[in-house]
Amino acid sequence: xxxxxxxxxxxxxxxxxxxxxxxxxxxxxxxxxxxxxxxxxxxxxxxxxxxxxxxxxxxxxxxxxxxxxxxxxxxxxxxxxxxxxxxxxxxxxxxxxxxxxxxxxxxxxxxxxxxxxxxxxxxxxxxxxxxxxxxxxxxxxxxx
Amino acid sequence: xxxxxxxxxxxxxxxxxxxxxxxxxxxxxxxxxxxxxxxxxxxxxxxxxxxxxxxxxxxxxxxxxxxxxxxxxxxxxxxxxxxxxxxxxxxxxxxxxxxxxxxxxxxxxxxxxxxxxxxxxxxxxxxxxxxxxxxxxxxxxxxxxxxxxxxxxxxxxxxxxxxxxxxxxxxxxxxxxxxxxxxxxxxxxxxxxxxxxxxxxx
Numbered sequence: 572x573x574x575x576x577x578x579x580x581x582x583x584x585x586x587x588x589x590x591x592x593x594x595x596x597x598x599x600x601x602x603x604x605x606x607x608x609x610x611x612x613x614x615x616x617x618x619x620x621x622x623x624x625x626x627x628x629x630x631x632x633x634x635x636x637x638x639x640x641x642x643x644x645x646x647x648x649x650x651x652x653x654x655x656x657x658x659x660x661x662x663x664x665x666x667x668x669x670x671x672x673x674x675x676x677x678x679x680x681x682x683x684x685x686x687x688x689x690x691x692x693x694x695x696x697x698x699x700x701x702x703x704x705x706x707x708x709x710x711x712x713x714x715x
Numbered sequence: 716x717x718x719x720x721x722x723x724x725x726x727x728x729x730x731x732x733x734x735x736x737x738x739x740x741x742x743x744x745x746x747x748x749x750x751x752x753x754x755x756x757x758x759x760x761x762x763x764x765x766x767x768x769x770x771x772x773x774x775x776x777x778x779x780x781x782x783x784x785x786x787x788x789x790x791x792x793x794x795x796x797x798x799x800x801x802x803x804x805x806x807x808x809x810x811x812x813x814x815x816x817x818x819x820x821x822x823x824x825x826x827x828x829x830x831x832x833x834x835x836x837x838x839x840x841x842x843x844x845x846x847x848x849x850x851x852x853x854x855x856x857x858x859x860x861x862x863x864x865x866x867x868x869x870x871x872x873x874x875x876x877x878x879x880x881x882x883x884x885x886x887x888x889x890x891x892x893x894x895x896x897x898x899x900x901x902x903x904x905x906x907x908x909x910x911x912x913x914x915x916x917x
Contacts, residue, residue: 594845597845597847598739601739601742601743601746601848606742606745612738613742616734616735616738619734620733651794652734652736654823654844655735655739655844656735
C-alpha cells in the first residue's frame with residue numbers, strides 16, 4: 572500500500588474507532604499551501620502539552636493530601652486541548668476525570684489517570700505514524 | 716484564502732494560555748484574513764494594548780501614544796490562570812482608550828450564568844470552544860459596528876467644537892472619557908444616538 576493509502580486508512584480508522592471526531596476535520600480544512608504544516612504543528616503541540624499535563628497530574632495525585640482543585644485545573648486544560656484537536660476519546664476520559672475531582676475521590680482520579688494515560692499514548696502513537704506517513708507522502712523518506 | 720482587501724486588514728489580539736488553542740485561533744483568524752497577534756495571558760494582553768493593569772483607568776492618553784498597531788478586536792479565553800478572560804474584559808471596559816474595542820469571550824464550558832455575566836460586562840460575543848471557521852464570520856460585524864460608532868462620535872465632537880446649536884443628544888452619552896456604567900451593554904450606545912442618515916451596519 573502506498574504511503575498515501577496507508578495515511579487515509581489510518582485516519583479513517585481513527586475516526587471509526589472514536590479516537591478522533593469532526594474537529595480534526597476542521598484542522599484538516601485549515602491546512603493549505605499557505606500553512607502546509609498546520610495539522611502536524613497543532614498535533615505536535617497537543618502531544619507535548621498532553622505529556623506535560625499527565626506528568627503534572629501524576630505528581631499531584633502522588634501526594635498524601637491531594638489538591639483536587641489543582642488536579643481539576645490540569646484536567647480542564649487537557650480536556651480543552653483535546654477538544655480543540657478533535658481527540659474525542661481523550662476528551663471524554665477527561666470529562667469522567669473531572670467528575671472524580673468534583674467528588675474528591677483519589678481512587679477514582681488515580682484510576683482515570685491511568686485510562687487517560689493509556690488513551691493519550693494510544694493517540695500519540697497514531698499521530699506519530701500519521702505525521703511519518705505525511706512526510707513520506709510529501710516526498711521525504713521515513714524517519715530512522 | 717488570500718486577502719484581497721485594498722486597505723490594511725483588521726487586527727485581532729487573541730489571548731489564550733493553551734498553546735494548541737493559540738495555534739488554532741491564530742490559524743482560524745489568518746484564514747479569515749485578519750492580522751493576528753497572540754499572547755498567553757491577560758496581563759500580556761494589557762501590556763500589548765499599552766496599559767498597566769494597576770492603573771487601567773488613568774493611563775488612557777499614554778495608551779493611544781503607545782499603540783502603534785491598532786487592535787480592532789480582542790478575542791480571549793475565559794479560563795486562564797491569574798487574570799481570567801472576564802477580568803481582562805473588565806479592565807478593557809474600564810479603560811477609556813480601550814472600551815470601544817469589541818471583545819469576544821471563548822470558553823469550553825457552556826454555562827449560561829457565565830455567558831450572561833460576560834455579555835452584561837460588555838462582551839460582544841461568546842464562542843463555545845472549540846472555535847470553528849464558521850464562527851469567524853461573526854467577528855467583522857462587531858468591528859464595523861464599533862468603527863461606525865467611533866466615526867459618529869468623532870463627528871459629534873467636531874460639530875460641538877464648531878457650533879453652539881446642536882441637534883444631537885448631550886455629550887455625556889457619547890464622550891469616551893465619561894464614567895459610563897460598567898454594565899453598559901454594547902447595544903445601549905446605539906440606541907441613545909439620534910438616528911441620522913448614516914448606513915446601519917448590522
